[in-house]
Every structure is written in C-alpha cells, then in structure tokens.
Amino acid sequence: MRAPELYAALYVREFPAQAALRLRPVLREQPCAILDGTPPSEFVCAMTTKARARGVQHGMTRVEVETISSVMTLARMPNEEEQARAIVQEVAGGFTPRIETRTFERAFLCVLDISGTESLFGPPRQLAQELLKRIRSLGMAATVAVSANFHAAWCMARGTSTKAALTMLAEGRQREALAPLPLAVLELSEAQLATLSSWGVSTLGKLATLPEKSLIARLGQEAKRLRQLAAGELPHLFQPMETPFTLREEMELENPIELLDGLLFLLNLMLEQIIRRASDRILALSSVSVSLGLEGGTTHTRTVSPPSPTNERALWLKLLQMELELHPPQAAILHVVLQADPGHISKVQLGLFSPQLPEPGRLEVTLARIAKIVGEDAVGQAVLRDTHQPRGFRMERFRVPTTTPASTEVDVVRIALRELRPSEPIMVQLRAGTPSHLRFRNEPYRVDAAYGPWVIGTDWWNQEHWGQAQWDLVVADASDTKLRCCIIRDLKKHCWQMAGFYD
Structure with a gap:
C-alpha cells in the first residue's frame, strides 16, 4: 500500500545575504546589505533583518545605503550562492532522495517528499525540527512547512515568519491555514496583482472565495490555477532531482x-x-x-x-x-x-595485552614537523625501485595498511646491508682477477670467500655508463674475526671502495 502524500517545504529568504554571511559569522549580527549590479548602478538585492530595521529596502542604490549609518555593504557573490544552494540541497538529501528545488530572485525553496519516512526519522514534526536544526548549524535561518499538498507546503513556508519557523498543516484544512497569507506568496505578474488589488483581494483566503467561472472570465485560464493554489488544492507531479554530495x-x-x-x-x-x-x-x-x-x-x-x-x-x-x-x-x-x-571512519582493534600504538593524527603531525626541517623527500618509508642503480630506492609517505599483510615464511633469513656514506677507499690485491687481500682503515684482511662481480651503474639502455663492479666478500683479520662486506670497483677511475657491511 502506497503511503499518503506528505511534503516538507524548506524556504530560505534573503538567500544572497545568508549565503554571503554563512562563512562570515562575525557579520551575522551586523546590519548588512548585499549589492548587485555593476558600479555605479549597484542596487540592494538582499539584506539582514537589522539592516531592514535601519530602513534599508530592496532596490536602493549604493549612495542611498551609504546615507544610512552603520550599514555594511557586500558585493553579491554568485559562486558562494551556488555553493550554499548545493549545501542546503545536500542537507535536505540526508532525509529523502526525493527533492524538488525552486530558485526565486531573493530566496531558495526546497520541497522534500517525506512520505514513508516515519520509520527512519519519526513523526513529520520531528523530521522538520531536525531539518531546521541542521540548516541552522550551517549558519542560516529558514522556515519549514509540512502539508499533504505540495503547493500548500511551499506557500505556507514562504508566508511564515522566521520566528515561527515550523508550521504543520492539518490534512483537509490547508485552505483555512493559507487564508491569512498575502498574495505575495504566489508568483503573480504585476498585471494580475494590480487587478486583484483593485478588487480588494489581498489575501489567499479572499482569492479562494471568488467564483471560479467569473474569475476565469476576467483573468483567463491561469485564474483557475491561482484559485487552486490559494485554496491548497492544486495537484502537482513531483519531479525529483539528483542531490549532489561534494x-x-x-x-x-x-x-x-x-x-x-x-x-x-x-x-x-x-x-x-x-x-x-x-x-x-x-x-x-x-x-x-x-x-x-x-x-x-x-x-x-x-x-x-x-x-x-x-x-x-x-x-x-x-x-x-x-x-x-x-x-x-x-x-x-x-x-x-x-x-x-x-x-570511512577508521576502526582499530588492539589486543588486550598489546602495547598502545601512537595515534595516527599525532604521528602525521610529527612527520609534518620533521619534513618542515629536513625536507619532504627525506621523510617517509623506503621503497625499492626496479633498477640496478646504487641506492635504487625512493621515499613514499607512510600509509596505514588497509589489508592483512601476507604471511611470511619463518625460515626466511633476511640480511641487511649497513651502507657507508660516503664510501671509504680501500686497497685490494687480486689473484686471478678475484680479490684475495685488502686493507681497510689501515688494517689488513684476507679474503676467505668472494662472490661477484656484478656490474652496476645505470639502466640497461645506457650501457656506456655501466662503470662499477660490486663484490660481496667474507674477510678475516689477524685475529680471525670474520667480516662480511660489500666492495665496489670503479672501472673508470680504477679505484676500490668499501660500500658497506652485512649484518
């Protein structure tokens, strides 16, 4: 069984002003006017409540506004209005995916189809209160009206004061609720408004009581729609739009x-x-x-x-x-x-007796402070590059692994090379092209085992730059103390260097 129709209309008046002050909280309590147009033909398009109390009106020029004391002026900012419009629509999309929006000259209207949402957000009044709460958290003021009729909801939202921010229209009593509202809540042309005013019609209630046939005879077929609007009886084909999230x-x-x-x-x-x-x-x-x-x-x-x-x-x-x-x-x-x-919010589960790990946030701040001192290229984790060049690694940012690391064999023995920076010169004695003795730091060593040579240098497509040969040796001193080391022979300079030691 389909749930009965129910709509919540969210109306943000003086939208250019509220969009401009959303990220300027210091100015929200000040009398501010938003100017549109190009100098010197600027005019007031929106204002705050305090500016209106000082006498500022829509359409005033900059010169007229500047004659009013203590009123601040800001230029209209279409980019910020578009951003604020998307954010309001995004907040509304958190309650229902079925949303229809309408933009007025100085306001923004968003109508939500909230039928069938009681199981998620509770009664309609509770949903409307939560919607208002989230809009206010953006630094904006709005009115919300809930009704079973689409047009009745947005007419009531437009005609309600911000002080009475929430209005609930009872089923079947929309006409009574809309009766005291002024004709300004309808989108009337100047000719229609002048004609109705000449008849003494100033509210929706008076418009709804006019005979339909006589009204159509004088104003045309559009009069039928206006009368249904005033009575809260106009049907509507809801056309939801996609709600962006950025x-x-x-x-x-x-x-x-x-x-x-x-x-x-x-x-x-x-x-x-x-x-x-x-x-x-x-x-x-x-x-x-x-x-x-x-x-x-x-x-x-x-x-x-x-x-x-x-x-x-x-x-x-x-x-x-x-x-x-x-x-x-x-x-x-x-x-x-x-x-x-x-x-997604990270979740970390530690063992009952495992040591406390450092907080990721504090670790990142510490790394940023170190990078500020030593440079970004010197902070991170070393990652091997697919190359034969010496020191063939690059630095990457530390990342928290999101998957379980692959299990490693317990019998795999990894040997680390402690590299000397810079490499130290040595003297090497060869026998049949293989190192047999060497002198390092004025100490003689005999070579018990030699492995190599491995030619190293640059990439394979630059063969003329392959100018080094690497040997891995097991050497012993006079006391027969073993030492495992890596030596480099520079084939261009014809010299030997101690590159590092194996653990």
Whole structure:
C-alpha cells in the first residue's frame, strides 16, 4: 500500500545575504546589505533583518545605503550562492532522495517528499525540527512547512515568519491555514496583482472565495490555477532531482590576505562546515585540498592526507598550517577553495595485552614537523625501485595498511646491508682477477670467500655508463674475526671502495 502524500517545504529568504554571511559569522549580527549590479548602478538585492530595521529596502542604490549609518555593504557573490544552494540541497538529501528545488530572485525553496519516512526519522514534526536544526548549524535561518499538498507546503513556508519557523498543516484544512497569507506568496505578474488589488483581494483566503467561472472570465485560464493554489488544492507531479554530495567550500575575499594567520581563521570556519556535513553521513575526511587564488591570476594548491580518515578539525588545521608554511603562496590571496575527499571512519582493534600504538593524527603531525626541517623527500618509508642503480630506492609517505599483510615464511633469513656514506677507499690485491687481500682503515684482511662481480651503474639502455663492479666478500683479520662486506670497483677511475657491511 502506497503511503499518503506528505511534503516538507524548506524556504530560505534573503538567500544572497545568508549565503554571503554563512562563512562570515562575525557579520551575522551586523546590519548588512548585499549589492548587485555593476558600479555605479549597484542596487540592494538582499539584506539582514537589522539592516531592514535601519530602513534599508530592496532596490536602493549604493549612495542611498551609504546615507544610512552603520550599514555594511557586500558585493553579491554568485559562486558562494551556488555553493550554499548545493549545501542546503545536500542537507535536505540526508532525509529523502526525493527533492524538488525552486530558485526565486531573493530566496531558495526546497520541497522534500517525506512520505514513508516515519520509520527512519519519526513523526513529520520531528523530521522538520531536525531539518531546521541542521540548516541552522550551517549558519542560516529558514522556515519549514509540512502539508499533504505540495503547493500548500511551499506557500505556507514562504508566508511564515522566521520566528515561527515550523508550521504543520492539518490534512483537509490547508485552505483555512493559507487564508491569512498575502498574495505575495504566489508568483503573480504585476498585471494580475494590480487587478486583484483593485478588487480588494489581498489575501489567499479572499482569492479562494471568488467564483471560479467569473474569475476565469476576467483573468483567463491561469485564474483557475491561482484559485487552486490559494485554496491548497492544486495537484502537482513531483519531479525529483539528483542531490549532489561534494565536500567543498568556496569564499571570495573582500580584501586580499597576506598573513597566514588570517587564512587559517577562514580555513577553520570552512573545516567546521565540511566536517559537520561529513559527520551527518557518518563519514570522515581522508584528504583535504586548499586552492588559493592569488593576485596576478595564479593559483596555489596544496593537499594533505593523513594515514587514516579523521574528523579532528584541530589535526586538519595543523596539517594545513605546516603544509602552507613549507609551501607558502607567493602573492596575496583573493579567493579560497577548500575541498575534501570523504572516507570511512577508521576502526582499530588492539589486543588486550598489546602495547598502545601512537595515534595516527599525532604521528602525521610529527612527520609534518620533521619534513618542515629536513625536507619532504627525506621523510617517509623506503621503497625499492626496479633498477640496478646504487641506492635504487625512493621515499613514499607512510600509509596505514588497509589489508592483512601476507604471511611470511619463518625460515626466511633476511640480511641487511649497513651502507657507508660516503664510501671509504680501500686497497685490494687480486689473484686471478678475484680479490684475495685488502686493507681497510689501515688494517689488513684476507679474503676467505668472494662472490661477484656484478656490474652496476645505470639502466640497461645506457650501457656506456655501466662503470662499477660490486663484490660481496667474507674477510678475516689477524685475529680471525670474520667480516662480511660489500666492495665496489670503479672501472673508470680504477679505484676500490668499501660500500658497506652485512649484518
């Protein structure tokens, strides 16, 4: 049996202002106006409640706003609005995959199909309260209306004050609930609004009481739809859209930033938002990339990725700080983009009597501090390269293994070579082309066993550079103390060197 229709409409008014102040918490309590257009024809497109209380109105020019004391002005930022719109839609998608959105000139509307969600989120009122809570955690204010009719829900959400943020419309009583709302909640043309106003119709209740046939005769077939809207009876074919999920924050700066402390303050706010959104989906951050738009049009991008996913904001901020200190931007910063890749929260189970392992986060911070001192190429784990070159290895970042390591044979004996850096010169006596005696650090040694030579040098396609031969020897001194060593013969310089000792 199909669940009855039920919709929750989420309405964010003055959206350009709320999108601009979402990552600027210091300005949320200030009277701010958002200006759209190009100078000198800028006009007010959105404002905060305190700015409206000071007398700011939509359509005011910059000159008119500047005559009002204590009102701050910000330029409209389409990129931040688009980002905020995607985030609001993403939060709504955490409750249901069936979402339909609509963008107004100064607001954003998102309608959720919440039929059949009681087993997951409880009664509709509880779901609406949790939805409001998550929107407020983004630093935004909204209204939510729940109704069995799609259009009744969004009309009520548009007409409700932010102070009365949640409204529940009872089944079959949508007409009574919508009656006191002004005609402004409907998308009326100026001609329709002027005609209805001349008739003395100012609310949805008055519009719904007009005779349908007479209304159609005067306003056309569109009047039938408007009357059904006002009565909360207009049917709707729900057209859900895909809800994107990207952990991304973007911010345009009014003034260039040159100091790292100012940038870290912004990154802290961005990380807080990203981590909260990831936690809502029971995810953690596996890597974070910061892209800085610099003066001159260049971009500076850095990425940090600890061994295991984590949601520790202090850890991420510290890693970003050390990465930017190691690779600082070369110009003032005008634009900041922070993007993260999600990962599953790591789970580590230790034995009852096993020693406590170091925390992955603290280990990563320690490695970053060491890399800042000795350089990134000198920190990590050594990985052998497929080459015959001396010291044929490269350094890679430490990684926590995600799979169980393959079992090794217990009878395999591994011998380590302790390399001398730099190699030390020796004197070698040959017998039939094989070392028989050598002198190292003014001590004579006899050769009991010799293995080699192995020609080493560069890659196979550069045969002219193969100029060294390696020998592995077992030698003994006068007291018959054995020593296992590796010696190198330079075929070009005709000299011998002690390369290292085997354990």
